[in-house]
Amino acid sequence: MTEDDAIDVLICGAGAAGLTLAIDLARRGVSFRLIEKMDDPFRGSRGKGIQPRTLEVFEDLGIVDKIAASGGYYPHQREYHGDGSVKDVALVEACEPVPSEPYGMPLLVPQFLTEGAMRERLAELGHAPELGCALVGFEQDGQGVTARLASGGEEQTIRASYLVGTDGGRSFVRQALAIGFPGKTLGVRAIVADVTLTGLSRDVWHRFNEGSMETQISFCPLVEEGSFQLQGPVPLEGDIDLSAEGLTALTAERTGRTDIIIQSVSWASAFNMNARLADSYRVGRVFLAGDAAHTHPPTGGQGLNTSVQDAYNLGWKLAAVLSGAPETLLDSYEEERRPIAASMLGLATRLLEDMKRGDLRRGREVRQLDIGYPGSSLSLEEPQRQTRILAGNRAPDALLKGAAGQPARLFDLFKGPHWTLLEFEVETVPVKSRKGLHIHSIGQGGDLSDNEHRFRDTYEVAPGDRILVRPDGYVGAIVSQGDVAALEAYLHDVGLKTRTTAKR
The missing domain is CATH 3.40.30.120 (Glutaredoxin)
Known part of the structure; x- marks a missing residue:
C-alpha cells in the first residue's frame, strides 16, 4: 500500500444512503470507493415511499425524473370490513404543488428501482459499487483510516482519509466502534413480500382487517404488471412460509377469499420492528449514516428518506474539509442529523400505534419539508x-x-x-x-x-x-x-x- 493508493472516503454499504453519498462525492471530484458485501443489489420493494423533500434532493442529484418514471402516486386504500362492506379512503393527504414546494405529494417507488436509478446516475459520473466486497476490519489514526477488505477470497488493505458506515441496522462499522444502539423492539413482527397475484384490481391498495394485529393483511400494487407488495403482521415466534403456496394460504385465511392466488414471490422477508438510535454518529474519522445510525418501523415512510438526507448532509461537509475547510465543520453532521432521526423515530412509532388502531393516515408531518437546522452552529x-x-x-x-x-x-x-x-x-x-x-x-x-x-x-x-x-x-x-x-x-x-x- 502506497500513498498513491489512498482515497479520500471509503463508503461501506451500497444502499440508498451509500449511493447518495457516492453520487454527491463523485460530482465534487472526491476520490472514494463504494463497497457492498452482498453479491447482488437489493431487489425488494421495501422502502417504497419517496417524500417531497427527498424528491428535491433527487432533483439536485439529477435523478428525480427517472425516479418519478419508475413509480407513481399513492393509490387510495380500499378497506374491507367484516360485514362485507368496503370503503375507499385517501391514505395520503392531498397537497398540490406550489411554487415554493414543487413536489406536493410523495411518490410510491419500489426501493430496488430507486436504487437502480441511483446506480445509473453514479455510472454517468464514472463510478460503480464494488459488489461482493466486505469490510472486515479497520483502524484509525489522526491522519486517516486503514481498512481491510475481503473480496473473492482475497484480502487487501487500503488507506482512506475517512470511513462512512452506511451498512444497515446490523452495521459492522457501528459494532466495531462499540457505539451503543439503544431503543426498543416494538413488539411487532411482520412480513413484506413482492408477489404477483390474481384476484385483485390494481387501482387501489387493498387492506383487510385493518386495526387487527392478528389478521390484518394488505396488497399494494407496484409498477410491474401483476406485481404487489404484500404486508401483514405475524406471530412473534415461529417459522413463516413465504412461498407462493404459503402466502396464498395465509391470504385465504385472513381474507376469507379463495380467488386471490399468489403466483410467484420475487422477494420476501419476515422482520421485527425496531426503533433505535446510535449514541454517536462519529468516532474520529469514522461516521455512521442511514440505517447504521437509526432504524425505524416502516410506518410513515421515513427510513429511506432520512437515510438519503443523512448522506446529503455529510457529503458536502466531507468534500469541504478535504479541500481545506476546518475539521470542526464535520462536527455539525451529528449536531444536525441526530435530532432529526430522533424526531422521525418518534413520528414513525406514533404512526405504528395509529395503524394498530386502524387509523393510519399520512399528512404533512411525513413529507420532511419542515425539517431544518435553526439551532445549528452553521446557522x-x-x-x-x-x-x-x-x-x-x-x-x-x-x-x-x-x-x-x-x-x-x-x-x-x-x-x-x-x-x-x-x-x-x-x-x-x-x-x-x-x-x-x-x-x-x-x-x-x-x-x-x-x-x-x-x-x-x-x-x-x-x-x-x-x-x-x-x-x-x-x-x-x-x-x-x-x-x-x-x-x-x-x-x-x-x-x-x-x-x-x-x-x-
Whole structure:
C-alpha cells in the first residue's frame, strides 16, 4: 500500500444512503470507493415511499425524473370490513404543488428501482459499487483510516482519509466502534413480500382487517404488471412460509377469499420492528449514516428518506474539509442529523400505534419539508429575524426572471455542489467572489428580477438582505445590508476562502 493508493472516503454499504453519498462525492471530484458485501443489489420493494423533500434532493442529484418514471402516486386504500362492506379512503393527504414546494405529494417507488436509478446516475459520473466486497476490519489514526477488505477470497488493505458506515441496522462499522444502539423492539413482527397475484384490481391498495394485529393483511400494487407488495403482521415466534403456496394460504385465511392466488414471490422477508438510535454518529474519522445510525418501523415512510438526507448532509461537509475547510465543520453532521432521526423515530412509532388502531393516515408531518437546522452552529442571522424563513430552514423554490428575459427558478440556481448567495436590492460593498460560491443579484441592474415579488414574499426579505444557501439546500445565513463582515467571516469558516492574487 502506497500513498498513491489512498482515497479520500471509503463508503461501506451500497444502499440508498451509500449511493447518495457516492453520487454527491463523485460530482465534487472526491476520490472514494463504494463497497457492498452482498453479491447482488437489493431487489425488494421495501422502502417504497419517496417524500417531497427527498424528491428535491433527487432533483439536485439529477435523478428525480427517472425516479418519478419508475413509480407513481399513492393509490387510495380500499378497506374491507367484516360485514362485507368496503370503503375507499385517501391514505395520503392531498397537497398540490406550489411554487415554493414543487413536489406536493410523495411518490410510491419500489426501493430496488430507486436504487437502480441511483446506480445509473453514479455510472454517468464514472463510478460503480464494488459488489461482493466486505469490510472486515479497520483502524484509525489522526491522519486517516486503514481498512481491510475481503473480496473473492482475497484480502487487501487500503488507506482512506475517512470511513462512512452506511451498512444497515446490523452495521459492522457501528459494532466495531462499540457505539451503543439503544431503543426498543416494538413488539411487532411482520412480513413484506413482492408477489404477483390474481384476484385483485390494481387501482387501489387493498387492506383487510385493518386495526387487527392478528389478521390484518394488505396488497399494494407496484409498477410491474401483476406485481404487489404484500404486508401483514405475524406471530412473534415461529417459522413463516413465504412461498407462493404459503402466502396464498395465509391470504385465504385472513381474507376469507379463495380467488386471490399468489403466483410467484420475487422477494420476501419476515422482520421485527425496531426503533433505535446510535449514541454517536462519529468516532474520529469514522461516521455512521442511514440505517447504521437509526432504524425505524416502516410506518410513515421515513427510513429511506432520512437515510438519503443523512448522506446529503455529510457529503458536502466531507468534500469541504478535504479541500481545506476546518475539521470542526464535520462536527455539525451529528449536531444536525441526530435530532432529526430522533424526531422521525418518534413520528414513525406514533404512526405504528395509529395503524394498530386502524387509523393510519399520512399528512404533512411525513413529507420532511419542515425539517431544518435553526439551532445549528452553521446557522447565522444578523440581525435576528421574526419571519417564516430563518437561517437553518429549508430554502424554498421561487420563480424569477433572468436579465435576458427567461424564467429563472431558484432550484435551478441551487442545483450542483456549490453555495448560492442571493443579494436582494443590495447597493453596498459586494461580497468577495470565491471558488464554490455562486452570487446572484436580484433587483434593478441585477442578473435576476423579481417584478412579481415572488422571491421577496417567499423569503420575506428587505432591500439589502443577503440569503446564503448551503449546498444541501438549507439557508446557512441571512444578513442585512450592514453585516457583510459577519457573512465574510462565515464564508471563511466553512472553507470558502478568497484567493489572493499571486505576485509576479
